[in-house]
Amino acid sequence: MATLNEQGTKANSGEGTLEFRNVVKEYRVRGAHKKLRAVNDVSFTLEPGKTIALVGESGSGKSTIAKTILQLERPTSGDVLIDGKSVPRRGRALKRYRKDVQMVFQDPFASLNPFHSIGHHLERPIRLHKAVGADQTVDERIAELLTRVNLEPVEEIAGRRPHELSGGQRQRVAIARALAPGSRFLIADEPVSMLDVSIRLGVLNLLARLQREENLGVLYITHDLATARHFSDEIMVMYRGDVVERGPSDEVILNPQHDYTKRLLAAAPDPDRLGQMRDEVRRAL
Amino acid sequence: MPDLLTHAPDPVDPGEAADAREDERHIKRHVNGKFLIGAAVLTFMILFAIFGPMIAQFDPRISGDNPVLAPPDSTYWMGTTSLGHDVFSQMATGARTSLLIGVIAGLIAVTLSILFGVVAGYVGGVTDEVLTLIIGVMLVIPGLPLTIVISSAVPGRSGLLVAVILGITGWAGAAVVLRSQAQSLRNRDYVAASRIAGENPFRVIGVEVLPNLLPLLTGQFLFGVIFAILGEAGLSYLGLGPTGSISWGTILNDANSGYALQSGAWWWFLPPGIAVALVGMSLALINFAVDEVINPKLRSAPLEARRLRKAKAEKKAIAKADKQAAKDEKKAEAQA
Known part of the structure; x- marks a missing residue:
């Protein structure tokens, strides 16, 4: 209730931001009379040009937050606000919101429709949101987007189907699609976890460059603390629906407070401890 | 086929490769x-x-x-x-x-x-x-x-x-x-x-x-x-x-x-x-x-069934041979 009262005062201060305010999401569990609280009273604010990393294990509520922001799920309580105003639920207003907030999915093999060409995937958001510059055709805009994500030759790539591209190329297409409407905020749900280790850095650097160029606000969802630190200004650690720790990236990584963060850090691979686990296992045997 | 008859049976590899190739051809012909x-x-x-x-x-x-x-x-x-x-x-x-x-x-x-x-x-x-x-x-x-x-x-x-x-x-x-x-x-x-x-x-x-x-x-x-x-x-x-x-x-x-x-x-x-x-x-x-x-599984189903039959027949043959060998051994023992 308190949030409702605050809304009036905060409405003016939220210009240019995407705010997630006191969001709770509960799922009914089939066959049981209790509810599963996937997200428990989470709040944060995405600002242009800033990156927030959301770190946590599987099932900690990361993806539910992404779905809620993108209006694929409705929060049980709480609010998502853009520019200080509540996000519209339907119709033309929701379409305007979609122009601002886009998403890059985890699995580049699932997020592109195998039936359609790369050109189609980029053309649709451009046409839907009329996101072409003055005296620019849709095809020119597609070419521009593909060039920006380093996919060349443009004509050849645009005519291809997703299965003719590699994982990294597909993920670049997905990024280009997310940028196509001219979005201001980007939700990146583990964008590199399904890619080969060798090309992860390339895709992440591409994301970082585009973010700088477009002044995007990015929510970077991951379970990899190393890239989270490399990539983001702020880290939020989630555990079973709660944000258990948050702060500037280096602060969280170098000086973890919560037990779960410490465990996460301990589990990350560390060149100094190479072979230690193997030795442990052998000793146990 | 005549090659197989005239030549002594090779070690497994080439035969199996030929088998696989034939399987492939078979699938194509089948469809x-x-x-x-x-x-x-x-x-x-x-x-x-x-x-x-x-x-x-x-x-x-x-x-x-x-x-x-x-x-x-x-x-x-x-x-x-x-x-x-x-x-x-x-x-x-x-x-x-x-x-x-x-x-x-x-x-x-x-x-x-x-x-x-x-x-x-x-x-x-x-x-x-x-x-x-x-x-x-x-x-x-x-x-x-x-x-x-x-x-x-x-x-x-x-x-x-x-x-x-x-x-x-x-x-x-x-x-x-x-x-x-x-x-x-x-x-x-x-x-x-x-x-x-x-x-x-x-x-x-x-x-x-x-x-x-x-x-x-x-x-x-x-x-x-x-x-x-x-x-x-x-x-x-x-x-x-x-x-x-x-x-x-x-x-x-x-x-x-x-x-x-x-x-x-x-x-x-x-x-x-x-x-x-x-x-x-x-x-x-x-x-x-x-x-x-x-559903490619359907395509290979008859093939799998044939392989299974083949394997079963081989198993039977081996079991028979084993039995025969055991019998012979017993006979030889008895004679001794």
Whole structure:
């Protein structure tokens, strides 16, 4: 209730931001009379040009937050606000919101429709949101987007189907699609976890460059603390629906407070401890 | 093969490689064979339906001076009926009716199964509950009796009406399959992505979901056509088919009431029976080929079964040899 009262005062201060305010999401569990609280009273604010990393294990509520922001799920309580105003639920207003907030999915093999060409995937958001510059055709805009994500030759790539591209190329297409409407905020749900280790850095650097160029606000969802630190200004650690720790990236990584963060850090691979686990296992045997 | 006989059996590798190559070739031949035979028979039937009436020498409805129950000869290619109608002309005209009814009914069935199945699966919630209920009801109502009830309630049935009746009674099974497929497709990331892009639900279903159901829909359409052609033949045989028009089913019905079987006039009832069976077979073969393309597991299933048989036979042979060896050993021991 308190949030409702605050809304009036905060409405003016939220210009240019995407705010997630006191969001709770509960799922009914089939066959049981209790509810599963996937997200428990989470709040944060995405600002242009800033990156927030959301770190946590599987099932900690990361993806539910992404779905809620993108209006694929409705929060049980709480609010998502853009520019200080509540996000519209339907119709033309929701379409305007979609122009601002886009998403890059985890699995580049699932997020592109195998039936359609790369050109189609980029053309649709451009046409839907009329996101072409003055005296620019849709095809020119597609070419521009593909060039920006380093996919060349443009004509050849645009005519291809997703299965003719590699994982990294597909993920670049997905990024280009997310940028196509001219979005201001980007939700990146583990964008590199399904890619080969060798090309992860390339895709992440591409994301970082585009973010700088477009002044995007990015929510970077991951379970990899190393890239989270490399990539983001702020880290939020989630555990079973709660944000258990948050702060500037280096602060969280170098000086973890919560037990779960410490465990996460301990589990990350560390060149100094190479072979230690193997030795442990052998000793146990 | 002769190579294998003359050369001493090599160590495993080359033989197995050859085996695998043969398997591969076998798979290709297998698929092509089914499809080719099906397509050839179907093409023949379609050509017969198009050109048959043009080359037929007699009017299928007018007996004129024709002899009665004449066996096939150079004038009456498939003989005549007990009323003196030319069976070949009737078969040719009947082919048009039967195939047309089949295609129309198949289209109606596929459209309905998309409307109910895909929408139910994609939208979910209360819509799903209601549509699934309707699908369930249509599924458990036995098709032919319902068709009979509807047909007998409507006087003066045209071929189109019969096609509609067959279409609206034959879509439920396909809808169940489509619903579960749509439920799975709904949760794909690319569907979420197009929703996030701001596409409206109709476009998401039509452009993102439906194309991925296309192979399935092809199979269902073919099955729908088979069902309709057989259904039409069944209805006509019972005297509930399209009134006033000639189809393979009505020829069978006439043959039955004209005592064709009793008088030994095989040329009267065999051609329509065989034609219905051939069209059904050809569509089923094409359907199998399509199924194998969609589901590669089906393609390798016969191969796996053969491998299993082979392995079992080998095991048996080895066991036999072992037994024999043990016996010999015992014998030798006893002798010693």
